[in-house]
Amino acid sequence: MTESTKKPMPARLLDGKAIALQIRQEIALEVETLIRDRGIVPCLAAILVGDDPASQVYVRNKEIACEKAGIQSRLFRMPASTTTSELLALLRQLNDDQKIHGILVQLPLPSQIHEREILDAVHPTKDVDAFAPENVGLISQGRPRYLPCTPHGVAQLLGRCGIETVGKEVVVVGRSDIVGKPLVSMFLQRTGPLGSSNANATVTCCHSQSKDLSSITRRADILIVAIGKANFVTADMVRPGAVVIDVGINRLNDGIVGDVDFDQVSQVASAITPVPGGIGPLTIAMLLRNTLTAAQASANG
Ligand code: GUN
Numbered sequence: 001m002t003e004s005t006k007k008p009m010p011a012r013l014l015d016g017k018a019i020a021l022q023i024r025q026e027i028a029l030e031v032e033t034l035i036r037d038r039g040i041v042p043c044l045a046a047i048l049v050g051d052d053p054a055s056q057v058y059v060r061n062k063e064i065a066c067e068k069a070g071i072q073s074r075l076f077r078m079p080a081s082t083t084t085s086e087l088l089a090l091l092r093q094l095n096d097d098q099k100i101h102g103i104l105v106q107l108p109l110p111s112q113i114h115e116r117e118i119l120d121a122v123h124p125t126k127d128v129d130a131f132a133p134e135n136v137g138l139i140s141q142g143r144p145r146y147l148p149c150t151p152h153g154v155a156q157l158l159g160r161c162g163i164e165t166v167g168k169e170v171v172v173v174g175r176s177d178i179v180g181k182p183l184v185s186m187f188l189q190r191t192g193p194l195g196s197s198n199a200n201a202t203v204t205c206c207h208s209q210s211k212d213l214s215s216i217t218r219r220a221d222i223l224i225v226a227i228g229k230a231n232f233v234t235a236d237m238v239r240p241g242a243v244v245i246d247v248g249i250n251r252l253n254d255g256i257v258g259d260v261d262f263d264q265v266s267q268v269a270s271a272i273t274p275v276p277g278g279i280g281p282l283t284i285a286m287l288l289r290n291t292l293t294a295a296q297a298s299a300n301g
Helices: 016-038 052-067 084-096 115-121 133-140 147-160 182-189 213-217 277-300
Strands: 043-049 072-078 103-104 169-173 202-206 220-223 242-248 250-252 255-256
Touching: 016 052, 016 147, 016 277, 043 052, 043 277, 052 072, 052 250, 052 277, 072 084, 084 103, 084 115, 133 182, 133 255, 147 182, 147 242, 147 277, 169 182, 169 213, 182 202, 202 213
Parallel strands: 043 072, 043 103, 169 202, 169 220, 220 242
Antiparallel strands: 250 255
């Protein structure tokens, strides 16, 4: 084959499902130890308001994952017409319940509910999503109590696949409170969940108002995309050889796709996460990790 007809090497697939399984096995062992040594069974309370189909699937998957790891889960279903004060009353009850270690309020909430007020009402020690202001502040100061599940999943995936971030150009596309902002905050730190090689990046964050997006994304050694727009990132936006992490989960008529056009980008990237089977399974694994951390902290507190 001549140089001009040589096909580009397809990217290495970063198998989030396999890594999530490995993490879940590690957690299950720690859960066993906590139960055996301290008699504490970690317990996660999940609150689901209304009947959004995607949220039902997420919550169900979380329940199954908890059970497999030996973590108890309690699901609180509330009707779509629930008010902010009704939800606050349930949170007070769960905050006070010593047997519940983690509380998760599934988002999005129906529009009549004041989301910020609800998230602020979860006790910070039970805030396994790491959405509470105190926990966000601790992350930005480099002394996290909990790491938010999806960004933590990204860091674990990179670290466990042997992809270091030290001194690399990490470009995050998306500035959500759940994914984009905490990713920026985490990769800026001197140390990450897997040590110093899992942090210390030069981080850039782009968003809907960024000018000439491609010129920024093409700088990335590691490009992380979390904007919720199907197949948004195309091959021309990616520097050949970059690592591409796709956090998007977009439901189309013919299936689930990410924010990255996988067919195109896998021809230029050196490594890429698939959707499904990339970051999604890690998000759940890290939720289990936070629930276990909460239960371990309750044993020591
Ligand atoms: N809805 C979509 N992602 C999330 C998440 O990470 N946590 C919660 N609680 N709800 C979500």
